[in-house]
Amino acid sequence: MLTTAVKRSGIYVVAVGYAVIALFPMLLMIVSSFRPNVDILTKPLSLPKKWSAVSYETLFVKLHYASYIKNSVFVSAVMLALLLLFSVMASYYISRFPYKWNNGLFFYFLIGMMLPIKLGLVPLFLLVKQLHLMNSLWSITLIQLASSIPLAVLILTGFFRTLPNELEEAARIDGAGHMGMLLKVLAPLMKPAIGTVTIIHFIGVWNDFFFPMIFIQDEAKKTITVGMLKLFSEFTTDWSVLFAGLTLSSLPMILLFFFASRQFMDGITAGAVK
Amino acid sequence: MEQTQHDRPRRRWLTSGDRLIHLFPVPAVAVYTLFVVYPIFAAFTYSLFDWKGLVMGRFNFFGNFRTLFTQEPFNRMFRNAFSHNLFYFAVELVVQNVVAFVLAYIIFRKVKGAQFFKIAYFLPRLLSIIIVGFMWKLILNPNMGVLNVLLNKIGLSSWTHAWLGEPATALPAVALVNCWFGIGFFMLILLAGLQSISPEVLEAARLDGSRGLGYIVSVILPMMFQPLVIVAVMTFLQAFEAFELVFAMQGSLGEPYYSTDLLAVFFYRTAFGSNAGDTGNLGVGSAVAVVMFFIIATISGLFMAFVNRRQAE
Numbered sequence: 001m002l003t004t005a006v007k008r009s010g011i012y013v014v015a016v017g018y019a020v021i022a023l024f025p026m027l028l029m030i031v032s033s034f035r036p037n038v039d040i041l042t043k044p045l046s047l048p049k050k051w052s053a054v055s056y057e058t059l060f061v062k063l064h065y066a067s068y069i070k071n072s073v074f075v076s077a078v079m080l081a082l083l084l085l086f087s088v089m090a091s092y093y094i095s096r097f098p099y100k101w102n103n104g105l106f107f108y109f110l111i112g113m114m115l116p117i118k119l120g121l122v123p124l125f126l127l128v129k130q131l132h133l134m135n136s137l138w139s140i141t142l143i144q145l146a147s148s149i150p151l152a153v154l155i156l157t158g159f160f161r162t163l164p165n166e167l168e169e170a171a172r173i174d175g176a177g178h179m180g181m182l183l184k185v186l187a188p189l190m191k192p193a194i195g196t197v198t199i200i201h202f203i204g205v206w207n208d209f210f211f212p213m214i215f216i217q218d219e220a221k222k223t224i225t226v227g228m229l230k231l232f233s234e235f236t237t238d239w240s241v242l243f244a245g246l247t248l249s250s251l252p253m254i255l256l257f258f259f260a261s262r263q264f265m266d267g268i269t270a271g272a273v274k
Numbered sequence: 275m276e277q278t279q280h281d282r283p284r285r286r287w288l289t290s291g292d293r294l295i296h297l298f299p300v301p302a303v304a305v306y307t308l309f310v311v312y313p314i315f316a317a318f319t320y321s322l323f324d325w326k327g328l329v330m331g332r333f334n335f336f337g338n339f340r341t342l343f344t345q346e347p348f349n350r351m352f353r354n355a356f357s358h359n360l361f362y363f364a365v366e367l368v369v370q371n372v373v374a375f376v377l378a379y380i381i382f383r384k385v386k387g388a389q390f391f392k393i394a395y396f397l398p399r400l401l402s403i404i405i406v407g408f409m410w411k412l413i414l415n416p417n418m419g420v421l422n423v424l425l426n427k428i429g430l431s432s433w434t435h436a437w438l439g440e441p442a443t444a445l446p447a448v449a450l451v452n453c454w455f456g457i458g459f460f461m462l463i464l465l466a467g468l469q470s471i472s473p474e475v476l477e478a479a480r481l482d483g484s485r486g487l488g489y490i491v492s493v494i495l496p497m498m499f500q501p502l503v504i505v506a507v508m509t510f511l512q513a514f515e516a517f518e519l520v521f522a523m524q525g526s527l528g529e530p531y532y533s534t535d536l537l538a539v540f541f542y543r544t545a546f547g548s549n550a551g552d553t554g555n556l557g558v559g560s561a562v563a564v565v566m567f568f569i570i571a572t573i574s575g576l577f578m579a580f581v582n583r584r585q586a587e
Contacts (some may be wrong), residue, residue, distance in 0.1 A: 011380055011383075011385055012385070014376065014377075015377070015380050015385055015387075017390050018377055018391075018395040018457075019390075019391055019395070021424070022394050022395050022397060022398055022452070022454070022457075022458065023397065025398075025409060025410065025413060025454075026398065026401075026409075028413070028420060029409050033511065036476075036513050040418075040570060041418050043421065044418060044419075044420050044423050044425070045355070045423060045424065045452070046586040076433070085301075086301045086302040086305065087302055089299065089301065089302065090298060090299040090302035090303070092298060092300075093295065093296075093298040093299045094299065105299060105303070108303070108311075109302075109306065111311065112306060112310050114511075114570070114571070114574050115314055115570065115571070116511070116514075116515040116570070117309075117310055117314065117540060117569065118517065119314055119317060119563045119566055119567050119570075120312075120313025120315075120316065120317055120540075120563070121313070121541075121545065121563070122317060122545050122563065123311075123312065123313040123314075123316035123560075124309065124313040124322055125311050125315055125546075126328065126510060127308070127309075127312070127313065128474070129328070139461045142305065142309055143309050144287060145305055145309075146305045146308065147309070147310055148307030149305065149306045149310075150306070151311075153302065157429045163527050178298075179294045180587065184576070204349070204473070205276075205405075207401070207402035207403065207405075208402075209402060209404040209518050209522075210402065210518060214546075223401050225404050225405075228404055228405065229360055229404075230490050232408055235472050238517055239412060239418070240287065242408070242412065243409075244410070246405050246408060246409055246508065249403055249405055250400065250401050250402070251371040253400045254397070254400055257397070257432060261393055261396075262370075264276055264396075264400075265392070265393075265396055265462055268399070268459065268462065268464050268545060269463055271506070272463050272508065274279070
């Protein structure tokens with residue numbers, strides 16, 4: 001018979017053990033980025049004697065890191081703004097009006113949940129070419145937008161269905177139109193659902209690598225994730241710079257997470273389970 | 275379903291109100307149709323034609339599929355990649371989800387510092403998968419990488435490997451890195467599942483004297499049917515569309531010697547060519563996409579049918 005104390009400490013060994021496995025590689029990445037390359041290669045496990053930000057300087061001077069960041073911000077911001085606008089409009093229509101075809105419309109969006117868009121890569125490639133969007137940030141913005149719509153519509157429709165009809169009836173008697181209804185009555189109530197959609201898809205679009213790799217070759221148009229590829233082909237021996245690049249690319253997401261860790265974790269499970 | 279008493283005032287209001295409301299779903303439908311639905315289904319058409327570079331050639335019936343399944347090296351590589359996807363799926367199903375469940379259970383039982391652990395386990399999920407790949411590539415480097423240095427330090431020099439360079443260890447290494455990335459996410463889903471079990475049921479089982487592993491297997495797991503199926507389906511989808519991690523760590527050839535090749539990597543290489551100098555073939559590439567489509571649709575469909583039958587019983 002095991003005593004409770006032994007069992008307790010067993011549980012702690014597992015809990016702490018996995019925390020180390022989860023965090024150590026990230027800490028290593030951050031710490032190494034502030035160490036001179038020689039140090040990393042000769043004594044990778046010892047703590048740094050002096051900290052230096054030289055590697056970060058290299059990123060901005062020798063690579064287009066500032067423009068990578070600018071491009072990533074552009075794609076994420078435009079994509080999220082359009083996603084919220086389009087999917088709120090569609091979900092409002094699907095959930096609040098009694099038309100017969102609304103179920104069909106809902107299922108049409110559901111198709112996109114099960115099938116990876118990657119499988120449409122070849123037609124997508126030719127489509128982007130025909131639309132003259134190769135090397136344009138709009139290509140990845142639109143593709144990300146399109147592939148994010150199913151989940152966003154699913155979450156927002158589910159949310160709209162939980163709101164009582166009485167809310168709108170009252171506003172309608174006061175003479176509100178559809179737009180007024182959406183903006184004045186429903187929008188303030190939608191904050192949690194909009195937060196969820198924003199966070200899930202921000203993680204997705206900021207971190208996406210696949211589509212930028214295919215559609216963006218122009219150095220000035222690259223986003224952070226594809227910028228990494230160049231880093232890894234040109235600085236193969238300078239690990240300090242490599243780690244600095246990795247750290248800098250992950251930083252915005254990690255910082256945001258510390259301000260809103262709860263929303264991140266709730267959001268991503270809501271997205272998965274719904 | 276709409277309630278009847280709402281019907282009459284609503285109808286009147288609709289016909290008298292602005293018709294512009296019908297335009298509301300149009301932008302979403304248009305973008306989604308053009309950039310998701312059309313490409314996925316156009317791949318079917320593309321797979322039936324010959325392609326000369328980016329130009330569609332003559333109609334070729336199932337010629338591309340014949341090439342894929344009967345011609346060297348396509349047929350061999352397809353089988354090779356497919357078996358790797360199965361292996362990848364098996365590792366994720368067992369390692370990733372068992373660890374995720376254990377961690378979720380620890381947090382569910384309110385160990386001290388639960389909130390910290392939850393955040394720590396979830397953090398890797400915030401990184402881009404390409405960054406995860408590059409980071410672990412540095413850690414697993416045979417000479418300077420931290421893992422081998424660590425093994426040498428604690429006297430396990432015989433355990434060191436060129437992890438990503440040896441065919442025997444490369445695929446398991448990549449699969450485990452994928453688990454590292456995924457565990458926090460699946461832990462949260464399983465935790466949500468645990469938290470949705472009614473406390474009365476747990477209490478009753480406790481009073482019956484149910485304890486330890488038996489308690490988990492006979493009380494907890496049966497109540498977790500729904501979340502476990504969701505996790506299985508998501509693990510499957512993830513494993514069969516996996517691309518980025520292999521691409522980041524092992525390149526588009528699934529090195530060494532195609533030992534880490536996966537269907538999506540094979541698809542990419544077949545369609546667009548690789549840095550080994552072979553040019554792409556959009557027809558055969560599309561055929562690979564269509565076959566992947568059927569594998570994914572069939573297995574997901576079976577999962578869903580299984581869930582529905584189980585719920586009907």
